[in-house]
Amino acid sequence: MxxxxxxxxxxxxxxxxxxxxxxxxxxxxxxxxxxxxxxYMVLAMxxxxxxxxxxxxxxxxxxxxxxxxxxxxxxxxHFGLSFWVIIPLAALNGxxxxxxxxxxxLRLTGDYFAIVTFGFSELVVLFxxxxxxxxxxxxxxxxxxxxxxxxxxLSTLINxxxxxxxxxxxxxPYFYLGMFMVAMVYVIMGRMExxxxxxxxxxxxxxxxxxxxCGINLLTYKVIGFAISAAIGAVAGAFLAxxxxxxxxxxxKFWESFLILCMVVLGGLGNFKGSLVGAAILxxxxxxxxxxxxxxxxxxxxxxxxxxxxxxxMMRFKPMGFFPSIATQxxxxxxxxxxKKELGSS
Amino acid sequence: MFEQQLINGLxxxxxxxxxxVGYTMVYGVIQLINFAHGEIFMLAAFLAVTFITVFGxxxxxxxxxxxxxxxxxxxxLDIFAYRPLRQSPRLAALITAIGMSIFLQNLAxxxxxxxxxxxxxxxxxxxxxxxxLTVGDASISWLQLFIFGIASLLMIILFLIIxxxxxxxxxxxxxxxxxxxxxxxxxxNRVISFTFALGSSxxxxxxxxxxxxxxxxxxxxxxxxxxxxxxxxxxGGIGSVPGAMIGGIVLGxxxxxxxxxxxSLYRDGIAYAVMxxxxxxxxxxxxxxxxxxxV
Numbered sequence: 001m002x003x004x005x006x007x008x009x010x011x012x013x014x015x016x017x018x019x020x021x022x023x024x025x026x027x028x029x030x031x032x033x034x035x036x037x038x039x040y041m042v043l044a045m046x047x048x049x050x051x052x053x054x055x056x057x058x059x060x061x062x063x064x065x066x067x068x069x070x071x072x073x074x075x076x077x078h079f080g081l082s083f084w085v086i087i088p089l090a091a092l093n094g095x096x097x098x099x100x101x102x103x104x105x106l107r108l109t110g111d112y113f114a115i116v117t118f119g120f121s122e123l124v125v126l127f128x129x130x131x132x133x134x135x136x137x138x139x140x141x142x143x144x145x146x147x148x149x150x151x152x153x154l155s156t157l158i159n160x161x162x163x164x165x166x167x168x169x170x171x172x173p174y175f176y177l178g179m180f181m182v183a184m185v186y187v188i189m190g191r192m193e194x195x196x197x198x199x200x201x202x203x204x205x206x207x208x209x210x211x212x213x214c215g216i217n218l219l220t221y222k223v224i225g226f227a228i229s230a231a232i233g234a235v236a237g238a239f240l241a242x243x244x245x246x247x248x249x250x251x252x253k254f255w256e257s258f259l260i261l262c263m264v265v266l267g268g269l270g271n272f273k274g275s276l277v278g279a280a281i282l283x284x285x286x287x288x289x290x291x292x293x294x295x296x297x298x299x300x301x302x303x304x305x306x307x308x309x310x311x312x313x314m315m316r317f318k319p320m321g322f323f324p325s326i327a328t329q330x331x332x333x334x335x336x337x338x339x340k341k342e343l344g345s346s
Numbered sequence: 347m348f349e350q351q352l353i354n355g356l357x358x359x360x361x362x363x364x365x366x367v368g369y370t371m372v373y374g375v376i377q378l379i380n381f382a383h384g385e386i387f388m389l390a391a392f393l394a395v396t397f398i399t400v401f402g403x404x405x406x407x408x409x410x411x412x413x414x415x416x417x418x419x420x421x422x423l424d425i426f427a428y429r430p431l432r433q434s435p436r437l438a439a440l441i442t443a444i445g446m447s448i449f450l451q452n453l454a455x456x457x458x459x460x461x462x463x464x465x466x467x468x469x470x471x472x473x474x475x476x477x478x479l480t481v482g483d484a485s486i487s488w489l490q491l492f493i494f495g496i497a498s499l500l501m502i503i504l505f506l507i508i509x510x511x512x513x514x515x516x517x518x519x520x521x522x523x524x525x526x527x528x529x530x531x532x533x534x535n536r537v538i539s540f541t542f543a544l545g546s547s548x549x550x551x552x553x554x555x556x557x558x559x560x561x562x563x564x565x566x567x568x569x570x571x572x573x574x575x576x577x578x579x580x581x582g583g584i585g586s587v588p589g590a591m592i593g594g595i596v597l598g599x600x601x602x603x604x605x606x607x608x609x610s611l612y613r614d615g616i617a618y619a620v621m622x623x624x625x626x627x628x629x630x631x632x633x634x635x636x637x638x639x640x641v
Contacts (some may be wrong), residue, residue, distance in 0.1 A: 119618035130611040307450035311445030
């Protein structure tokens with residue numbers, strides 16, 4: 001009964017999300033926020049691989065997001081490549097940087113690795129700010145083309161009167177495109193979690209020494225995880241570039257990394273489905289605070305005060321997030337608890 | 347040119363060293379990167395200006411008072427944010443530290459506004475900006491001498507506290523093995539609080555120095571300075587107090603020379619690059635001991 005209710009609710013939410021942009025009372029601003037939520041959903045799912053699956057703290061995720069965004073932006077402006085070509089290229093570039101950064105540093109444990117990723121993302125921002133010949137620096141990169149679906153070559157072959165050429169204008173098409181992207185990443189994450197790769201990551205997270213004595217090559221699996229995570233971040237960046245049509249180095253500051261980390265922690269480390277909820281909650285909260293704070297005569301940047309506080313309180317009272325991953329959930333299994341008790345008392 | 351850069355770098359390095367000892371001591375004792383340490387440095391600058399403008403206290407009193415306030419903030423930070431998480435995974439404590447850092451930074455933004463402010467010049471003796479002595483082409487201002495003097499004095503005091511007093515011995519014991527230290531009758535929480543107080547008061551002096559030296563203070567100043575000081579601590583070998591001092595000075599000089607001869611645009615980048623290079627090639631730093639993980 002419980003299960004069917006859950007399923008019904010899930011499909012209802014999905015259907016509502018699909019129909020929503022077509023309704024007459026739909027607000028452009030709300031749609032815009034929802035697209036933003038989708039971008040962060042992808043980012044949060046991608047980040048979850050490193051701290052959630054492998055148990056390594058990544059404080060520089062936004063670096064890959066920025067690399068993806070600028071890759072897409074520059075390729076669009078200088079070469080006019082199609083969005084569908086750019087997505088894999090951005091992912092590839094993200095993954096390359098992931099390997100370059102990960103291969104020498106993933107031998108390190110916990111804190112050192114976190115610091116390296118942090119330094120890397122700061123260097124990315126410095127590069128984007130200072131290499132003006134390439135990125136126009138703090139002025140930003142305006143005039144990136146929107147996403148275009150161009151089948152005119154095919155339509156003119158069939159019938160010269162037809163023109164299958166659509167330019168994405170307004171939030172509706174991006175809403176569906178974003179949804180498609182989230183769905184794809186979701187499916188990929190689900191398949192990875194159940195694969196040999198996913199099980200290797202979990203083993204590393206739970207006990208890396210035990211994992212390596214079972215024949216798991218720690219460095220290889222960690223680098224693969226880091227590269228996949230970077231690639232997903234870069235895809236989100238590429239989407240952002242073609243959606244906002246403007247990029248600036250300020251969009252990729254450290255706070256963004258922290259925000260994404262907040263989403264992952266809120267949803268539960270190691271549970272990528274929770275990341276979706278975490279992203280939705282925090283972005284919605286950010287928008288609400290954006291309205292409330294000026295009313296209280298406070299600068300809008302102070303919404304990070306709330307984020308900081310949420311993180312501290314979460315770690316204090318619910319360190320596993322609102323939706324702990326299944327591995328932790330199974331610890332609550334009555335049979336396991338009974339077994340543990342018996343073993344402990346003997 | 348070279349001498350001048352060297353002297354500027356040395357001044358900067360002294361300040362980094364003062365902040366870095368705070369990171370390294372806390373790391374040594376509880377293995378936590380206290381991200382909020384940079385924020386204490388920032389709060390010190392703002393508190394000092396507030397004490398001067400609101401209460402009109404003389405600068406020397408203000409420095410002592412700010413040290414005390416920041417020590418208190420450090421202790422409260424430990425008690426309310428970190429102490430409940432002593433037994434939880436390191437990740438949780440690290441995320442809490444970042445959360446507290448962001449919280450304090452935005453709190454300062456709400457209280458004092460986000461625009462950069464100048465330091466209250468009238469509170470400073472006017473001779474500070476004049477040249478004290480010249481070496482070759484380089485000139486050293488009284489302010490720079492003052493920073494050298496205070497920083498060196500504090501380092502010596504710190505060295506004596508750690509090596510010659512009972513509480514310093516307790517700190518060293520704690521950094522070797524917390525459980526054994528507790529079994530020897532050391533009050534662990536009190537020693538940790540003392541470590542936070544000591545580190546925070548050093549950071550407080552650095553904060554005031556930077557505000558005077560650059561004549562500006564803003565709520566995000568703790569972020570960059572904190573990261574650089576942390577880089578210094580890593581460079582010197584995290585957990586090692588003399589290492590942090592050396593690391594700070596080396597980093598300050600590297601930064602001044604790098605900005606002067608390579609590119610001033612990548613000034614901040616030098617610290618990150620040094621940090622990443624050290625972590626990749628020699629994670630134990632200049633003076634740190636490499637640890638072997640036992641199964």
